[in-house]
Amino acid sequence: MQIHTSGNSAISDQQFHELISLVLNVHGFDFNNYSEASLKRRIVRLMILKGYTFFELCNELINRTDFFQEFLVEVTVNVTEMFRDPGFYKVINKIVIPYLSTYQHIKIWSAGCSSGEELYSLAILFDKAGLYKRSFIYGTDINTKELVTAKEGIYDLQKMKRYSENLLQVDGSLSLSDYYTAKYDAALISRSLKKNILFSTHNLVSDGPFNEFQLITCRNVLIYFNAELQKKVINLFYNSLANLGFLCLGSKETIRDTDILKKLKVVDKKFNVYQKIA
Numbered sequence: 001m002q003i004h005t006s007g008n009s010a011i012s013d014q015q016f017h018e019l020i021s022l023v024l025n026v027h028g029f030d031f032n033n034y035s036e037a038s039l040k041r042r043i044v045r046l047m048i049l050k051g052y053t054f055f056e057l058c059n060e061l062i063n064r065t066d067f068f069q070e071f072l073v074e075v076t077v078n079v080t081e082m083f084r085d086p087g088f089y090k091v092i093n094k095i096v097i098p099y100l101s102t103y104q105h106i107k108i109w110s111a112g113c114s115s116g117e118e119l120y121s122l123a124i125l126f127d128k129a130g131l132y133k134r135s136f137i138y139g140t141d142i143n144t145k146e147l148v149t150a151k152e153g154i155y156d157l158q159k160m161k162r163y164s165e166n167l168l169q170v171d172g173s174l175s176l177s178d179y180y181t182a183k184y185d186a187a188l189i190s191r192s193l194k195k196n197i198l199f200s201t202h203n204l205v206s207d208g209p210f211n212e213f214q215l216i217t218c219r220n221v222l223i224y225f226n227a228e229l230q231k232k233v234i235n236l237f238y239n240s241l242a243n244l245g246f247l248c249l250g251s252k253e254t255i256r257d258t259d260i261l262k263k264l265k266v267v268d269k270k271f272n273v274y275q276k277i278a
Helices: 013-027 036-050 054-063 067-075 086-100 117-128 144-152 159-170 227-240
Strands: 106-111 135-141 154-156 180-183 186-189 197-201 213-217 241-248 264-268 273-276
Touching: 013 036, 013 054, 013 067, 036 054, 036 067, 054 067, 067 144, 086 117, 086 159, 086 213, 086 241, 086 264, 086 273, 106 117, 117 135, 117 159, 117 213, 135 144, 144 197, 154 159, 213 227, 227 241
Parallel strands: 106 135, 106 213, 135 197, 213 241
Antiparallel strands: 154 186, 180 186, 241 273, 264 273
């Protein structure tokens, strides 16, 4: 039965699993271990936006190669801002950065970096500490549209006021305006802040470790995965960390795998900052 997207739109469990299988078979992208309720809501929202029936959605995914990227943009969640949760960045500023200041080279991975605001936030703090010149920051995401925004580093100038307020809570001696140029209604991140940054696509579900990092941050991503996939991704992060490196998950996500926890030291319980000790 076709599901029309008028009124209280919904897709059945059977249709949901058919769609997940279709995406895996046609595009090689595995949504099987994503949170079903959240993913289903996003799919229904897309159907409403496009005015598609379930059949039409499947047809687009099969016959339009360019549509999958649009589908991916709509069903993956991208919520971000510079210095979001200032308390988290205070921990980075007061504990993580002083520890890493002893390293000659610092490699950082911002996983699920979305449009780049939080990665640039890290870059600013490392620059203030005099560590940016010996740091290299990788920003990865599955959403290529968001990565284009991240690479450009162009953001709505109106948002910078809120971002500046966030930064003041982290470090009152810093001014965000030192790190961007205002042009009309846009803020352009300084070229000097982009110098040691590389953005690229990476799928936490299917891709493996690609470097050894002193710091990995991944916030508001794991909450969209089920327990099995969360465990898999945490292991990916653990295997990508250098010994004594830091894993920062933020306040909404925590590690429940006791085997991994034995190999980590809890640096900050509220913001789920860990250090690899084994």
